[in-house]
Structures are given as C-alpha cells and as structure tokens.
Amino acid sequence: MLKVTKEYTMQQCYHCNGIIKGRADKKFCSKDCSNKYNFAKRKSSTPEVVKTINRILIKNRSILSNLFNSNKQTKKKLSKIILSQQGFDFQYCTGVYFNRERKMYHYIYDFAWMEFSDQEVLVIRKLK
Numbered sequence: 001m002l003k004v005t006k007e008y009t010m011q012q013c014y015h016c017n018g019i020i021k022g023r024a025d026k027k028f029c030s031k032d033c034s035n036k037y038n039f040a041k042r043k044s045s046t047p048e049v050v051k052t053i054n055r056i057l058i059k060n061r062s063i064l065s066n067l068f069n070s071n072k073q074t075k076k077k078l079s080k081i082i083l084s085q086q087g088f089d090f091q092y093c094t095g096v097y098f099n100r101e102r103k104m105y106h107y108i109y110d111f112a113w114m115e116f117s118d119q120e121v122l123v124i125r126k127l128k
C-alpha cells in the first residue's frame with residue numbers, strides 16, 4: 001500500500017516516468033535522469049549548421065537593407081566589391097526565380113538580387 005506523506009509525492013519523473021520521492025517541485029527521480037533528460041533536450045535543439053546559415057541569411061538581408069536609401073526604395077544597383085567588403089555571402093539565398101528574360105534572381109527574404117555586370121548586381125525589394 002502506498003503511504004502518502006509530505007515527503008512523498010506522486011509526481012512522475014520527466015525522464016523515466018518513475019515516481020519521484022521528495023519535494024513536490026522535483027522533476028526527476030535522480031540526478032542521472034536529470035542529466036539524461038537535459039542531454040537529450042540539448043541534442044534535439046537547432047543544429048549548429050542551421051544556426052550558422054540563418055545568421056548568414058540575416059546578415060545578407062541587413063547588408064542589403066542598410067544599402068537602400070529609404071524604406072520606399074525598391075531598386076538599386078550595388079557594387080559586388082562593396083557587398084563583399086561588408087560580408088555579403090553570395091552563396092546563400094532564401095530562394096531563386098527566373099524572370100521573363102530568363103535572368104536568375106536570388107531571394108534574400110523580401111530582397112532579390114541578380115547579376116547585372118561583372119562589377120554590379122541589381123537588387124530589388126518587394127514592398128508589401
């Protein structure tokens with residue numbers, strides 16, 4: 001028979017579902033279960049490669065955004081060298097599309113750029 005006292009709660013361990021003895025706010029039956037649970041949680045969180053690429057994309061967007069003169073501007077030619085100097089990474093984009101002239105645009109969220117010449121790209125911004 002189960003004897004319920006102040007020291008004995010019917011809480012279940014988050015990791016093994018075993019009954020926890022002790023304070024009502026305890027989440028684990030043992031230090032071992034706590035460690036295993038937290039390790040599994042860390043492992044399942046966003047992989048480093050995803051974080052790295054997200055950072056590159058966000059940086060790319062902020063570089064374009066900063067080079068546009070105002071929030072109303074929708075088109076601008078930008079020097080590839082200046083973009084590179086600011087840390088723009090041409091390898092990463094959020095999508096691609098081809099216009100009627102079969103020119104390829106690389107999306108960076110609400111911006112898109114295409115090769116304009118050897119030195120320049122044409123950047124457009126989609127306004128909502």
Ligand SMILES: [Zn+2]
Binds near residue numbers: 014018029033
């Ligand atoms: Zn446990």
